Amino acid sequence: xxxxxxxxxxxxxxxxxxxxxxxxxxxxxxxxxxxxxxxxxxxxxxxxxxxxxxxxxxxxxxxxxxxxxxxxxxxxxxxxxxxxxxxxxxxxxxxxxxxxxxxxxxxxxxxxxxxxxxxxxxxxxxxxxxxxxxxxxxxxxxxxxxxxxxxxxxxxxxxxxxxxxxxxxxxxxxxxxxxxxxxxxxxxxxxxxxxxxxxxxxxxxxxxxxxxxxxxxxxxxxxxxxxxxxxxxxxxxxxxxxxxxxxxxxxxxxxxxxxxxxxxxxxxxxxxxxxxxxxxxxxxxxxxxxxxxxxxxxxxxxxxxxxxxxxxxxxxxxxxxxxxxxxxxxxxxxxxxxxxxxxxxxxxxxxxxxxxxxxxxxxxxxxxxxxxxxxxxxxxxxxxxxxxxxxxxxxxxxxxxxxxxxxxxxxxxxxxxxxxxxxxxxxxxxxxxxxxxxxxxxxxxxxxxxxxxxxxxxxxxxxxxxxxxxxxxxxxxxxxxxxxxxxxxxxxxxxxxxxxxxxxxxxxxxxxxxxxxxxxxxxxxxxxxxxxxxxxxxxxxxxxxxxxxxxxxxxxxxxxxxxxxxxxxxxxxxxxxxxxxxxxxxxxxxxxxxxxxxxxxxxxxxxxxxxxxxxxxxxxxxxxxxxxxxxxxxxxxxxxxxxxxxxxxxxxxxxxxxxxxxxxxxxxxxxxxxxxxxxxxxxxxxxxxxxxxxxxxxxxxxxxxxxxxxxxxxxxxxxxxxxxxxxxxxxxxxxxxxxxxxxxxxxxxxxxxxxxxxxxxxxxxxxxxxxxxxxxxxxxxxxxxxxxxxxxxxxxxxxxxxxxxxxxxxxxxxxxxxxxxxxxxxxxxxxxxxxxxxxxxxxxxxxxxxxxxxxxxxxxxxxxxxxxxxxxxxxxxxxxxxxxxxxxxxxxxxxxxxxxxxxxxxxxxx
DNA sequence: CGATCCCGCCACATT
DNA sequence: AATGTGGCGGGATCG
Numbered sequence: 001x002x003x004x005x006x007x008x009x010x011x012x013x014x015x016x017x018x019x020x021x022x023x024x025x026x027x028x029x030x031x032x033x034x035x036x037x038x039x040x041x042x043x044x045x046x047x048x049x050x051x052x053x054x055x056x057x058x059x060x061x062x063x064x065x066x067x068x069x070x071x072x073x074x075x076x077x078x079x080x081x082x083x084x085x086x087x088x089x090x091x092x093x094x095x096x097x098x099x100x101x102x103x104x105x106x107x108x109x110x111x112x113x114x115x116x117x118x119x120x121x122x123x124x125x126x127x128x129x130x131x132x133x134x135x136x137x138x139x140x141x142x143x144x145x146x147x148x149x150x151x152x153x154x155x156x157x158x159x160x161x162x163x164x165x166x167x168x169x170x171x172x173x174x175x176x177x178x179x180x181x182x183x184x185x186x187x188x189x190x191x192x193x194x195x196x197x198x199x200x201x202x203x204x205x206x207x208x209x210x211x212x213x214x215x216x217x218x219x220x221x222x223x224x225x226x227x228x229x230x231x232x233x234x235x236x237x238x239x240x241x242x243x244x245x246x247x248x249x250x251x252x253x254x255x256x257x258x259x260x261x262x263x264x265x266x267x268x269x270x271x272x273x274x275x276x277x278x279x280x281x282x283x284x285x286x287x288x289x290x291x292x293x294x295x296x297x298x299x300x301x302x303x304x305x306x307x308x309x310x311x312x313x314x315x316x317x318x319x320x321x322x323x324x325x326x327x328x329x330x331x332x333x334x335x336x337x338x339x340x341x342x343x344x345x346x347x348x349x350x351x352x353x354x355x356x357x358x359x360x361x362x363x364x365x366x367x368x369x370x371x372x373x374x375x376x377x378x379x380x381x382x383x384x385x386x387x388x389x390x391x392x393x394x395x396x397x398x399x400x401x402x403x404x405x406x407x408x409x410x411x412x413x414x415x416x417x418x419x420x421x422x423x424x425x426x427x428x429x430x431x432x433x434x435x436x437x438x439x440x441x442x443x444x445x446x447x448x449x450x451x452x453x454x455x456x457x458x459x460x461x462x463x464x465x466x467x468x469x470x471x472x473x474x475x476x477x478x479x480x481x482x483x484x485x486x487x488x489x490x491x492x493x494x495x496x497x498x499x500x501x502x503x504x505x506x507x508x509x510x511x512x513x514x515x516x517x518x519x520x521x522x523x524x525x526x527x528x529x530x531x532x533x534x535x536x537x538x539x540x541x542x543x544x545x546x547x548x549x550x551x552x553x554x555x556x557x558x559x560x561x562x563x564x565x566x567x568x569x570x571x572x573x574x575x576x577x578x579x580x581x582x583x584x585x586x587x588x589x590x591x592x593x594x595x596x597x598x599x600x601x602x603x604x605x606x607x608x609x610x611x612x613x614x615x616x617x618x619x620x621x622x623x624x625x626x627x628x629x630x631x632x633x634x635x636x637x638x639x640x641x642x643x644x645x646x647x648x649x650x651x652x653x654x655x656x657x658x659x660x661x662x663x664x665x666x667x668x669x670x671x672x673x674x675x676x677x678x679x680x681x682x683x684x685x686x687x688x689x690x691x692x693x694x695x696x697x698x699x700x701x702x703x704x705x706x707x708x709x710x711x712x713x714x715x716x717x718x719x720x721x722x723x724x725x726x727x728x729x730x731x732x733x734x735x736x737x738x739x740x741x742x743x744x745x746x747x748x749x750x751x752x753x754x755x756x757x758x759x760x761x762x763x764x765x766x767x768x769x770x771x772x773x774x775x776x777x778x779x780x781x782x783x784x785x786x787x788x789x790x791x792x793x794x795x796x797x798x799x800x801x802x803x804x805x806x807x808x809x810x811x812x813x814x815x816x817x818x819x820x821x822x823x824x825x826x827x828x829x830x831x832x833x834x835x836x837x838x839x840x841x842x843x844x845x846x847x848x849x850x851x852x853x854x855x856x857x858x859x860x861x862x863x864x865x866x867x868x869x870x871x872x873x874x875x876x877x878x879x880x881x882x883x884x885x886x887x888x889x890x891x892x893x894x895x896x897x898x899x900x901x902x903x904x905x906x907x908x909x910x
Numbered sequence: 911c912g913a914t915c916c917c918g919c920c921a922c923a924t925t
Numbered sequence: 926a927a928t929g930t931g932g933c934g935g936g937a938t939c940g
Contacts, residue, residue, distance in 0.1 A: 126916065126938050171931055188929065312933060318915055
């Protein structure tokens with residue numbers, strides 16, 4: 001805690017001072033909690049006290065001396081770290097020397113000297129310099145659960161000097177922390193510390209997203225991996241040297257150069273981090289090996305895997321793993337596979353987040369009233385915003401959030417302006433569709449804005465509404481809430497939460513999940529409710545309908561029919577949840593809808609059962625499935641992957657059981673079995689049954705990957721699935737099953753697509769179905785010429801509850817937009833959806849990012865679909881929006897920064 | 911020798 | 926143009 005000293009220095013924040021003391025204390029404890037501690041920093045509870053002490057005194061006169069500072073930090077950290085250390089040894093040099101156990105912070109300080117000596121003498125081994133250690137030190141400086149009121153700002157320079165490391169390292173840490181929403185960027189060189197409050201929410205969201213995205217995939221991979229690699233890319237492996245094979249597509253190279261730009265974000269550490277976390281959350285075993293993770297992550301990006309890329313990816317994963325380890329979320333383990341033993345990481349963080357239910361591990365402060373959970377995040381963000389300023393980017397999830405891309409936005413001060421804008425945005429958001437259109441029409445530039453807006457909103461809750469969201473229950477601010485539902489359950493939850501002890505409200509779910517929940521298996525919960533989703537992969541856009549929970553319930557019969565959805569499409573929305581969704585929501589953000597939490601609860605119950613299966617098509621290249629794209633094929637890209645669930649699936653139960661049953665070990669077994677399915681013939685796709693089977697929800701969405709990119713986008717809307725309908729066999733293309741339509745998108749490019757729904761009528765009018773139907777229309781319009789296919793699905797909507805839909809939200813009927821927007825956005829995107837509530841809209845979009853070269857006719861560079869994308873982006877990929885791409889282009893830059901951020905631009909050109 | 915992963919160049923983004 | 930960010934991969938260490 002020296003920090004506060006620092007802080008003091010810095011002008012900015014004062015808050016700290018005050019807090020610190022307080023904070024500290026809590027922090028530790030919290031962390032400690034259960035398991036975590038060990039892992040985390042907080043391990044030793046005892047020590048807690050320690051830290052605080054130091055802060056104060058901190059003798060060092062020089063702030064500057066790095067070492068000194070470090071030490072302090074270290075010392076502070078040390079306690080926690082130790083545990084970890086043991087494992088790792090990170091500290092060893094430093095701490096070891098002294099500390100034995102004493103917890104005192106003081107000692108540490110003292111120690112410092114000695115420590116230093118050693119340290120220096122010995123040359124710190126590499127370990128001492130490790131990112132993990134550094135991260136611990138970093139974390140030690142801030143309270144785990146800062147009070148809402150305070151906002152802690154983090155100055156990168158300061159921290160870097162304190163910790164004695166290069167700024168570059170700090171970025172690594174911060175980026176990862178940002179991906180988990182522990183911090184958010186406020187401005188240049190400044191980040192806002194949120195603490196662990198939102199972690200559970202974040203994780204929950206990630207899990208949801210992950211399930212959609214990776215669910216089976218992961219499993220699949222695991223199995224497969226062993227067996228063959230046929231999957232995705234397979235060839236990948238090292239074995240094969242060349243990377244290039246890639247016969248299929250090529251985008252591989254992504255343009256390196258120029259491309260790099262684009263890709264840059266896509267590959268960002270932030271996104272990777274989120275994706276990585278998703279893998280853990282989705283994995284039954286909760287164990288993920290780096291190579292599998294790398295493969296999966298790579299694939300998203302592209303298919304071909306070069307060896308070098310693989311290596312690079314792995315390198316990054318190590319970075320991420322180190323940080324996550326420091327956070328106590330994962331630990332290194334070895335898995336023995338047939339092949340042999342290999343290092344892997346096991347998730348040791350909270351598994352269920354229903355609200356907190358379980359564990360959240362230490363993270364959640366128990367007593368604290370924080371809004372935590374869901375809200376938490378928001379709150380935090382807001383706080384920042386509010387307090388300080390603008391917040392800027394906060395985190396977003398990547399995937400989840402759609403918005404994200406923006407990361408940085410910060411501005412320095414623009415406060416007001418921004419906000420205002422936001423408002424606008426909000427409104428816009430609401431109607432996305434409409435908005436989108438307009439923009440489109442208008443022109444690009446607008447688009448950009450719009451997009452951004454959207455994104456922002458979506459993703460950052462905070463941003464979005466800076467105002468609105470307050471964690472507070474009831475807050476007026478929250479007004480927004482109304483929407484919230486829609487959007488975010490999470491948010492909402494807050495409110496409720498408050499009331500309830502734990503998140504009951506929201507959480508409720510887990511209960512439902514009965515057994516399943518067990519964390520261990522991973523199966524746990526699953527989000528039952530999730531309706532939405534999105535995701536993303538990078539390249540894709542999807543819109544989803546919601547899935548209904550219905551299925552789970554199956555009930556949905558109603559829905560079923562919808563089938564095609566049509567209008568009803570709205571269906572997509574989650575039934576229950578959905579209700580609300582006003583039309584607008586639909587549009588984009590998916591949102592949320594929600595009614596409220598209640599839904600969630602319900603869901604909970606339902607949840608599990610459904611197994612889903614998904615199919616993945618693998619690589620685009622491969623199979624591009626023709627289906628979809630028939631002709632274009634090349635284009636790429638599109639491959640979609642669909643996941644569909646079977647509602648009916650019979651298996652479900654079984655699966656579930658299994659799942660649960662199995663434990664790690666079992667995995668193997670499972671795998672096989674699952675894998676086996678190969679029935680699937682299609683080369684391209686495979687479907688998998690999920691291991692998770694449980695998955696609670698089923699997502700139904702399809703995902704398309706576009707390969708290529710650029711122009712093409714693929715979209716999918718899922719329709720909702722009809723319940724029954726869906727049933728497609730996995731083998732089949734999922735897509736097919738779904739009532740979707742495909743459109744070629746090529747043309748689209750120009751157009752963003754988006755949500756058409758809105759278009760039609762945003763509000764209520766469209767209600768539910770909006771997307772589907774409408775959407776389609778739009779698309780078509782667009783043009784389609786293109787190459788890429790788009791799918792539009794209808795949704796079935798229906799859901800039981802849903803239907804009603806329509807209407808509007810409670811809150812705002814019409815234009816609630818404002819409020820909504822934020823919510824939506826967030827909800828959609830990032831945040832989580834938590835609950836089922838949300839569901840709403842599941843719409844998600846994905847964007848595709850990149851390009852795939854192959855198909856596209858266009859020049860890649862020159863054109864990038866980006867623009868379009870922007871609109872859609874949403875969710876995307878896992879990653880953040882960010883990922884979306886920035887298109888590279890510098891040109892982009894030209895555009896306003898904003899655009900850039902969004903990446904909307906596409907410009908190009910050079 | 912393979913697994914890790916630090917370090918910092920340098921392209922890109924933002925001011 | 927300056928400066929902030931952060932991708933990326935060489936190559937040093939670790940085990």
